[in-house]
Amino acid sequence: MPKLSIIVPCYYNEANIPVTTQELLANEARFPADVEVEYVMVDDGSGDNTMQALLEFQRRAPGRVRVVELAGNVGSYNAIVAGMAHATGDCMVIITADLQDPPELMVRMLEYWRQGIKLVIGNRQDREETGLQKATANLFHFLMKRLALRNIPDGGFDYVLFDRQVCEEVLRLKERNSNLFYLMIWLGYAYVNIPYVRQKRKIGKSRWTLQKKIKLFIDSILSFSFSPVRAISVVGLGLGLIAVLYGFYIIGLRLMSPDEPQGWTTLMVVVLFVSAFQMVALGVIGEYVWRGLDAARNRPLYVVKQVHELKSSRESGRVQAGAEL
Known part of the structure; x- marks a missing residue:
């Protein structure tokens, strides 16, 4: 039965x-x-x-x-x-x-x-x-x-x-x-x-x-899913590429216009954007780390x-x- x-x-x-x-x-x-x-x-x-x-x-x-x-x-x-x-x-x-x-x-x-x-x-x-x-x-x-x-x-x-x-x-x-x-x-x-x-x-x-x-x-x-970690990698690579291109732009600008003043606004935007991404990335990685700790406790x-x-x-x-x- x-x-x-x-x-x-x-x-x-x-x-x-x-x-x-x-x-x-x-x-x-x-x-x-x-x-x-x-x-x-x-x-x-x-x-x-x-x-x-x-x-x-x-x-x-x-x-x-x-x-x-x-x-x-x-x-x-x-x-x-x-x-x-x-x-x-x-x-x-x-x-x-x-x-x-x-x-x-x-x-x-x-x-x-x-x-x-x-x-x-x-x-x-x-x-x-x-x-x-x-x-x-x-x-x-x-x-x-x-x-x-x-x-x-x-x-x-x-x-x-x-x-x-x-x-x-x-x-x-x-x-x-x-x-x-x-x-x-x-x-x-x-x-x-x-x-x-x-x-x-x-x-x-x-x-x-x-x-x-x-x-x-x-x-x-x-x-x-490993999508969150993969997303961090993709965004990180994208930001790296943008940073390289922006670096070439700054070098070229300096060579062509030695007296050109450095843009404070642009610098702050870049710093704030990259910092925000880093905090989000640390948060996602922290979620994985916390879950590993919770599993290790075996409560x-x-x-x-x-x-x-x-x-x-x-x-x-x-x-x-x-x-x-």
């Missing part, structure tokens, strides 16, 4: 969880009868009543819900890794707690997995969001496809079903400051892409801030405060605590 683990990272989702979990339980009727389903709910250090909502869901489905409570907020990708480490299924699916992705799509994903496909991606063909949010998301995925991984689907994705083998490879890599979903594609497994329209969030407010989006963009570019991606497991309606649950890599 194949077992499907549904991993749901949660962060300030107390209002979403009752609705989302009801939809997930109702969606089980669409699965083949021989498929076993477990839920791995990860609380990413929420400061509201998310944990209480998750424990209530666990009481509604005893024996099938594992609640992983993290000690602090570590970001959605690290929270997903924690969920992957605690999942026991033959295949796993990641879905957000805000119900913007259709749970019914899991049925098609599972069909592909049973045909031998180890990675099935639900990518956003379009999204119901409008305005700046949609424009920035489209720009992000456009740049990533051009600068980092050319084989990623258009529109972006964070709704995937994958085999346990893929899970073990991702956990073995212990990547930090990276893009978890792009990492699955980087592994090289052939994947099937299922387009869908991402729904507008109906409950609660998104915690996916502009600062987090910028960090994700920087992490994704630096993890899967855990997350710290598990408690793992709540309710074996039956009469049991109070078994709790495990500790830090895990």
Whole structure:
């Protein structure tokens, strides 16, 4: 009997969880009868009543819900890794707690997995969001496809079903400051892409801030592309060529007009421009150096405060605590 683990990272989702979990339980009727389903709910250090909502869901489905409570907020990708480490299924699916992705799509994903496909991606063909949010998301995925991984689907994705083998490879890599979903594609497994329209969030407010989006963009570019370093080299060579030509111009000007005064404005423009480029170059190189330092520290991606497991309606649950890599 194949077992499907549904991993749901949660962060300030107390209002979403009752609705989302009801939809997930109702969606089980669409699965083949021989498929076993477990839920791995990860609380990413929420400061509201998310944990209480998750424990209530666990009481509604005893024996099938594992609640992983993290000690602090570590970001959605690290929270997903924690969920992957605690999942026991033959295949796993990641879905957000805000119900913007259709749970019914899991049925098609599972069909592909049973045909031998180890990675099935639900990518956003379009999204119901409008305005700046949609424009920035489209720009992000456009740049990533051009600068980092050319084989990623258009529109972006964070709704995937994958085999346990893929899970073990991702956990073995212990990547930090990276893009978890792009990492699955980087592994090289052939994947099937299922387009869908991402729904507008109906409950609660998104915690996916502009600062987090910028960090994700920087992490994704630096993890899967050498374009920033290559850009520094190209601009540096261009500036070097301009400097040589400008040097010949100054020498020629001096030879033809010995009394010609030196241009202070031109000199300051050149100095400021070159200095600005040097600062940008140091910043890009510093990002790579910092990531190397962060990897060398080998600190855990997350710290598990408690793992709540309710074996039956009469049991109070078994709790495990500790830090895990």
